[in-house]
Amino acid sequence: xxxxxxxxxxxxxxxxxxxxxxxxxxxxxxxxxxxxxxxxxxxxxxxxxxxxxxxxxxxxxxxxxxxxxxxxxxxxxxxxxxxxxxxxxxxxxxxxxxxxxxxxxxxxxxxxxxxxxxxxxxxxxxxxxxxxxxxxxxxxxxxxxxxxxxxxxxxxxxxxxxxxxxxxxxxxxxxxxxxxxxxxxxxxxxxxxxxxxxxxxxxxxxxxxxxxxxxxxxxxxxxxxxxxxxxxxxxxxxxx
Numbered sequence: 001x002x003x004x005x006x007x008x009x010x011x012x013x014x015x016x017x018x019x020x021x022x023x024x025x026x027x028x029x030x031x032x033x034x035x036x037x038x039x040x041x042x043x044x045x046x047x048x049x050x051x052x053x054x055x056x057x058x059x060x061x062x063x064x065x066x067x068x069x070x071x072x073x074x075x076x077x078x079x080x081x082x083x084x085x086x087x088x089x090x091x092x093x094x095x096x097x098x099x100x101x102x103x104x105x106x107x108x109x110x111x112x113x114x115x116x117x118x119x120x121x122x123x124x125x126x127x128x129x130x131x132x133x134x135x136x137x138x139x140x141x142x143x144x145x146x147x148x149x150x151x152x153x154x155x156x157x158x159x160x161x162x163x164x165x166x167x168x169x170x171x172x173x174x175x176x177x178x179x180x181x182x183x184x185x186x187x188x189x190x191x192x193x194x195x196x197x198x199x200x201x202x203x204x205x206x207x208x209x210x211x212x213x214x215x216x217x218x219x220x221x222x223x224x225x226x227x228x229x230x231x232x233x234x235x236x237x238x239x240x
Contacts, residue, residue: 016079018043018166018195019064023073026059033059034219037073041212043165046196048206048227050235051216057199058098060216061168064197065095078165091119094164096172096188100155102143108154109139112161119162129157133183148175156184160192167196203235 019041026034034056041047049057062068064077066086075082077089095101102111112126130136133153143151152175159167172188173181185191190209200206207213213230215223215238222238223230 015043017041017076018045018078019047019197020076021073022075024060024063024070024075025072026056026063026068026070032219034063034216037214037216037221039212039214039221039224041195041197043195044193045211046190046198046209047212047214048210049197049199049214049216050201050203050206050223050238052239054218055216055238056219057216058170059219061095061097061170061197061199064166065093065168066090067095091162092164093166093168094159094162095168096155096159097168097170098174100151100158102151102155102158104144105142107140107142108135108146108150111143111154112157115158115161121162125161129161129187132187133157149177149180152176153180153184156187160187165195167192167194169196170199171201172198173202203232207232207235 017040019039022038024034024037025032037060039047049060051057059068063070063075063082066082066089069083078092080088082089106114109126109130112129113123116122116126130139133156135150135153138146138150143154156172167188169188176184198206198209207227207230210227213223213225213227214221215235217238223234
């Protein structure tokens with residue numbers, strides 16, 4: 001079942017979808033991690049993925065981030081087909097996963113500078129983001145000495161460092177207190193105006209962020225629908 005946005009009424013709305021999945025499947029040996037996942041997401045929209053642990057949420061993000069190859073089906077991300085055109089996608093996607101993709105022995109500033117060099121970005125952007133996540137005064141300390149919440153804020157800065165068009169967010173508010181969640185909202189929240197895929201266990205909070213909802217159970221889509229047609233009770237059923 002493919003979730004579609006309402007009929008377009010502007011020229012921007014008829015542009016190519018940011019995501020198109022048709023029968024996506026991925027397995028690990030004999031175990032199916034994803035099977036038969038199909039949906040479409042317009043540029044600027046947010047897909048929120050719900051499901052219990054082991055349902056395939058993180059695998060889906062890793063496929064979209066070009067870190068895993070799909071084993072069946074068609075996957076198009078930002079107009080490029082995966083895996084053949086993965087090279088055209090990588091620099092346009094920002095991933096915030098369970099692992100922060102940061103080096104514990106480096107400082108917050110050194111970590112961001114390292115990633116900035118990969119994209120040809122100067123120190124001005126690094127300093128701007130450290131200020132945005134209020135880490136400027138702690139930026140010279142090794143990551144191993146910082147709290148989990150501070151490390152998560154640096155990871156948010158890393159994910160948006162190159163100004164990606166698509167954000168892939170795996171429980172992005174993990175380890176963040178309410179003040180920090182509000183702090184990073186302009187970077188990874190709806191106000192960022194980026195296309196987003198969010199994996200979540202929080203239907204009461206993240207359902208309000210969604211344009212399209214995907215519910216996974218054991219790797220298979222149990223729910224694919226416009227968010228306006230979904231209630232929190234249906235999502236709760238995924239976890240029973």
